[in-house]
Amino acid sequence: xxxxxxxxxxxxxxxxxxxxxxxxxxxxxxxxxxxxxxxxxxxxxxxxxxxxxxxxxxxxxxxxxxxxxxxxxxxxxxxxxxxxxxxxxxxxxxxxxxxxxxxxxxxxxxxxxxxxxxxxxxxxxxxxxxxxxxxxxxxxxxxxxxxxxxxxxxxxxxxxxxxxxxxxxxxxxxxxxxxxxxxxxxxxxxxxxxxxxxxxxxxxxxxxxxxxxxxxxxxxxxxxx
Amino acid sequence: xxxxxxxxxxxxxxxxxxxxxxxxxxxxxxxxxxxxxxxxxxxxxxxxxxxxxxxxxxxxxxxxxxxxxxxxxxxxxxxxxxxxxxxxxxxxxxxxxxxxxxxxxxxxxxxxxxxxxxxxxxxxxxxxxxxxxxxxxxxxxxxxxxxxxxxxxxxxxxxxxxxxxxxxxxxxxxxxxxxxxxxxxxxxxxxxxxxxxxxxxxxxxxxxxxxxxxxxxxxxxxxxxxxxxxxxxxxxxxxxxxxxxxxxxxxxxxxxxxxxxxxxxxxxxxxxxxxxxxxxxxxxxxxxxxxxxxxxxxxxxxxxxxxxxxxxxxxxxxxxxxxxxxxxxxxxxxxxxxxxxxxxxxxxxxxxxxxxxxxxxxxxxxxxxxxxxxxxxxxxxxxxxxxxxxxxxxxxxxxxxxxxxxxxxxxxxxxxxxxxxxxxxxxxxxxxxxxxxxxxxxxxxx
Numbered sequence: 001x002x003x004x005x006x007x008x009x010x011x012x013x014x015x016x017x018x019x020x021x022x023x024x025x026x027x028x029x030x031x032x033x034x035x036x037x038x039x040x041x042x043x044x045x046x047x048x049x050x051x052x053x054x055x056x057x058x059x060x061x062x063x064x065x066x067x068x069x070x071x072x073x074x075x076x077x078x079x080x081x082x083x084x085x086x087x088x089x090x091x092x093x094x095x096x097x098x099x100x101x102x103x104x105x106x107x108x109x110x111x112x113x114x115x116x117x118x119x120x121x122x123x124x125x126x127x128x129x130x131x132x133x134x135x136x137x138x139x140x141x142x143x144x145x146x147x148x149x150x151x152x153x154x155x156x157x158x159x160x161x162x163x164x165x166x167x168x169x170x171x172x173x174x175x176x177x178x179x180x181x182x183x184x185x186x187x188x189x190x191x192x193x194x195x196x197x198x199x200x201x202x203x204x205x206x207x208x209x210x211x212x213x214x215x216x217x218x219x220x221x222x223x224x225x
Numbered sequence: 226x227x228x229x230x231x232x233x234x235x236x237x238x239x240x241x242x243x244x245x246x247x248x249x250x251x252x253x254x255x256x257x258x259x260x261x262x263x264x265x266x267x268x269x270x271x272x273x274x275x276x277x278x279x280x281x282x283x284x285x286x287x288x289x290x291x292x293x294x295x296x297x298x299x300x301x302x303x304x305x306x307x308x309x310x311x312x313x314x315x316x317x318x319x320x321x322x323x324x325x326x327x328x329x330x331x332x333x334x335x336x337x338x339x340x341x342x343x344x345x346x347x348x349x350x351x352x353x354x355x356x357x358x359x360x361x362x363x364x365x366x367x368x369x370x371x372x373x374x375x376x377x378x379x380x381x382x383x384x385x386x387x388x389x390x391x392x393x394x395x396x397x398x399x400x401x402x403x404x405x406x407x408x409x410x411x412x413x414x415x416x417x418x419x420x421x422x423x424x425x426x427x428x429x430x431x432x433x434x435x436x437x438x439x440x441x442x443x444x445x446x447x448x449x450x451x452x453x454x455x456x457x458x459x460x461x462x463x464x465x466x467x468x469x470x471x472x473x474x475x476x477x478x479x480x481x482x483x484x485x486x487x488x489x490x491x492x493x494x495x496x497x498x499x500x501x502x503x504x505x506x507x508x509x510x511x512x513x514x515x516x517x518x519x520x521x522x523x524x525x526x527x528x529x530x531x532x533x534x535x536x537x538x539x540x541x542x543x544x545x546x547x548x549x550x551x552x553x554x555x556x557x558x559x560x561x562x563x564x565x566x567x568x569x570x571x572x573x574x575x576x577x578x579x580x581x582x583x584x585x586x587x588x589x590x591x592x593x594x595x596x597x598x599x600x601x602x603x604x605x606x607x608x609x610x611x612x613x614x615x616x617x618x619x620x621x622x623x624x625x626x627x628x629x630x631x632x633x634x635x636x637x638x639x640x641x642x643x644x645x646x647x648x649x650x651x652x653x654x655x656x657x658x659x660x661x662x663x664x665x666x667x668x669x670x671x
Binding site: 013018019020022023025026059086088089091092108110111112150152156166167214215216217 | 476477480481483484485488489490491495512515516519523527532540541545560562563564566567601602604605606607610612654662664
């Protein structure tokens with residue numbers, strides 16, 4: 001037993017687990033110590049068995065494998081996690097690594113790459129399916145050209161009321177009109193405006209409108225004309 | 226002869242006319258007149274009805290020629306009395322004067338003898354004489370039509386009243402049209418919602434009847450539109466559900482099983498005596514084939530249902546659409562999301578936003594000849610704004626709006642439908658040569 005590296009398999013397809021076990025058994029240094037078809041089962045087993053490595057499928061009946069990975073990493077920091085999944089989208093890979101996985105293999109690559117992947121991951125290195133890694137690099141390369149602005153913390157810090165008022169201000173409506181429309185006093189609207197400008201870091205009505213156009217609240221062309 | 230009937234949709238509808246039908250046929254060309262009139266007569270003969278054909282500008286010889294060309298043996302049928310062709314004016318004239326009331330009565334008198342002769346019914350094809358509108362006058366003509374209209378239901382007869390639009394003025398045609406429950410324009414047959422039901426009570430005020438009828442039509446139209454909207458929504462929902470189901474089956478079942486087979490194939494001979502020479506190569510080839518199938522299944526599943534929408538949310542999923550659009554088309558998409566991650570959107574809104582982006586980008590790829598596109602999705606309480614813009618060739622918005630009715634412009638139309646389903650508005654701004662900007666404004670739900 002000593003020296004054999006313990007592995008837990010989490011996948012809801014029993015036959016696929018059988019296939020993984022058959023592959024793993026080719027290397028006597030590894031031992032499959034347990035199997036689970038669900039996330040909750042996997043957490044219990046992992047806590048009891050403290051395996052060196054957990055192989056996790058992304059699609060599980062009770063939770064996503066990514067969420068399971070996060071839990072495993074939190075509770076058992078010594079245990080490594082590798083995804084073995086049908087999914088091949090870059091976003092999944094990114095999410096999996098962010099959750100703490102250190103390996104990613106698609107199911108169709110498992111036959112050829114699983115043992116190599118396990119070796120890497122147990123050594124403490126990262127492993128990514130070579131078919132995937134190309135896509136990931138392309139994606140990363142693309143990032144330099146077009147920064148992914150999927151979040152805007154400044155804008156997200158606005159309350160819904162402030163969002164509403166920003167839109168009306170950007171359309172060029174006066175404090176009084178806005179107040180009438182929202183049943184609040186012009187003074188309150190002005191307070192909101194001050195707060196909006198502080199949160200967005202803008203210092204004039206012109207900058208406010210430019211900001212609104214930038215994030216898409218108003219149409220820049222219409223505004224230009 | 227029946228071959229004609231299956232030829233076209235309009236002829237199938239015409240074949241569907243039943244006794245009691247009263248059709249106002251407005252035609253503007255000889256082809257239109259010939260097509261509909263000849264088919265109408267032929268259908269009657271096929272059903273063993275008696276045919277009374279009252280002619281005007283198109284004389285008896287021409288009518289005979291129509292039928293003859295369609296393979297009808299006109300002579301023998303005229304001799305047997307199944308076909309009777311005579312000028313409308315002669316039929317209407319009594320004692321030297323045109324008597325339309327009498328004419329209507331004489332038409333009605335034909336059904337008895339026709340039945341007695343063993344015919345299944347009476348089919349009347351009348352080409353109206355323009356002189357009827359001069360003498361005795363338009364009111365009399367409309368009255369005669371109304372009399373026919375009141376009599377036809379339940380009579381066992383059906384009538385095709387032919388009016389040459391080039392020969393009658395509009396006020397008369399309006400009056401005549403109101404006296405027919407069915408209208409044929411060119412060769413299209415319509416339920417005539419301008420029909421004014423024959424006055425059942427002599428004292429009923431025509432204006433009241435008309436007003437009630439119009440109100441009925443307004444309601445009916447509203448109902449139909451609501452119904453269409455409901456059906457469209459259902460259709461889109463069903464399509465989405467089906468896609469989701471198929472995608473899941475493909476990905477989670479077929480793909481999984483293929484992967485399992487692929488994996489098991491790999492270790493099939495583990496622990497067994499060495500297999501015959503060449504087996505390894507065969508297994509290798511099969512494995513390669515399986516790999517291809519798995520990839521194809523996965524791509525198809527991803528196409529059918531946006532991957533990650535459920536697990537990762539709308540923003541990464543839409544960003545991926547933009548990235549992949551660039552990879553596929555080379556059209557660079559500059560996208561920006563503001564305030565969306567902080568929202569919890571219902572699944573319906575999410576999937577529709579996702580599809581609208583796909584459709585919008587697809588339109589750009591197919592029609593815009595653009596090099597750059599901009600996508601902005603912004604939460605601007607109480608709305609969600611989706612902007613899809615490009616620097617392509619643009620188009621004439623008004624012209625395109627008209628074309629949207631023809632099915633070719635499904636892209637914009639489908640965007641419009643989805644927007645309406647979510648209770649939003651879509652604004653399209655475009656100038657030829659200066660790109661296109663689409664703004665979709667949806668009320669925030671969920």
